[in-house]
Amino acid sequence: MRHKAVFYHAGCPVCVEAEQQLAQALDPARYEVEIVHLGDARGRLADAESAGVRSVPALVIDGQPFHINFGAALADLR
Amino acid sequence: MRHKAVFYHAGCPVCVEAEQQLAQALDPARYEVEIVHLGDARGRLADAESAGVRSVPALVIDGQPFHINFGAALADLR
Numbered sequence: 061m062r063h064k065a066v067f068y069h070a071g072c073p074v075c076v077e078a079e080q081q082l083a084q085a086l087d088p089a090r091y092e093v094e095i096v097h098l099g100d101a102r103g104r105l106a107d108a109e110s111a112g113v114r115s116v117p118a119l120v121i122d123g124q125p126f127h128i129n130f131g132a133a134l135a136d137l138r
Numbered sequence: 139m140r141h142k143a144v145f146y147h148a149g150c151p152v153c154v155e156a157e158q159q160l161a162q163a164l165d166p167a168r169y170e171v172e173i174v175h176l177g178d179a180r181g182r183l184a185d186a187e188s189a190g191v192r193s194v195p196a197l198v199i200d201g202q203p204f205h206i207n208f209g210a211a212l213a214d215l216r
């Protein structure tokens with residue numbers, strides 16, 4: 061089964077670095093990675109929150125949130 | 139060129155989850171992943187610190203540190 065990963069970010073420098081170095085490092089044979097910019101796609105904020113995301117950048121893998129360093133609090137993106 | 143990733147942890151539940159879900163998700167064709175338990179390998183604390191690691195679990199990719207959630211402060215492992 062292919063795993064589902066969603067990388068949530070807000071375009072911040074910390075986010076860009078995490079996307080380039082970490083989100084894009086996942087094995088494409090096993091992981092389908094979706095990149096979501098929460099500043100542009102505000103309709104996805106609720107998805108991120110319900111997955112337990114509290115800050116960006118964050119990577120949600122099979123429903124589990126991993127916060128990577130700290131760019132911005134989710135509350136500040138509303 | 140194959141990239142070098144070092145996953146630093148301390149055996150905590152947050153660390154184990156990050157190792158299983160994130161460190162092992164990296165593409166083995168592009169990344170060589172080393173797993174370092176800083177509780178067992180205290181001699182590696184200095185390496186982690188000089189890479190900028192402040193807490194575990196953390197993944198250092200090509201020298202850049204990514205802190206993943208929060209398990210323990212590096213200072214508490216000394």
